[in-house]
Amino acid sequence: MVLKTELCRFSGAKICPGKGIGFVRSDSQVFLFANSKCKRYFHNRLKPSKLTWTAMYRKQHKKDIAAEAVKKRRRTTKKPYSRSIVGATLEIIQKKRTEKPEVRDAAREAALREIKERIKKTKDEKKAKKAELLNRNSLIPDLHHLEYRLLNRECADKIST
Structure with a gap:
């Protein structure tokens, strides 16, 4: 209390x-x-x-x-140091850090361009598949219609004879 x-x-x-x-x-x-x-x-x-x-x-x-008693106690500060990360050694990290911004921007642009091209390619492939399916499906109703007419003729021939 x-x-x-x-x-x-x-x-x-x-x-x-x-x-x-x-x-x-x-x-x-x-x-x-x-x-x-x-x-x-x-x-x-x-x-x-x-x-x-x-x-x-x-x-x-x-x-x-x-x-x-309330005097400020100095905290010992740890000096920053770099460690390698899984998949990237210290040399690679240092190289990326010292890389110029222009080079970095160019690499980013190239990567974006490649991704956009890949997306466009997949879209074009989908469009082509869809067009092919539509063409195939548009032929089927005509065939179906022809079969229906043939069946009707056969039935009419049977009835008449």
């Missing part, structure tokens, strides 16, 4: 809930003191920066223990 501690307005000490002495000035400002010693010194108008045991004095004279 976390308790909300407050700070003494004179000494800077932590005051737990239910402890300390409160004082409300005529301008409605609230002061909370850790003990009667702090309250007495405050009312006698002593400066906390002159008393060696207060937080203000310790901070002014750089004797603050908390500040020493």
Whole structure:
């Protein structure tokens, strides 16, 4: 459980809930003191920066223990280094990195052109197949129609004889 501690307005000490002495000035400002010693010194108008045991004095004279504990710890940074990736050695990676943008763009254009040609070729093949099927299917109904007419003639001949 976390308790909300407050700070003494004179000494800077932590005051737990239910402890300390409160004082409300005529301008409605609230002061909370850790003990009667702090309250007495405050009312006698002593400066906390002159008393060696207060937080203000310790901070002014750089004797603050908390500040020493919070010193920035330097993190050791790892130096970046390159490793080879599966399928590509370090030399290949370095070569690609040092490659000029014009060369890279040209290679990209060539690859795109090849892909587009391949797609166009497959589309043309599909079109040719479709046209062939349509031609084949267009002949079938005519044949079917001819067979139907022949059957009708045969039936008519049988009926008449």
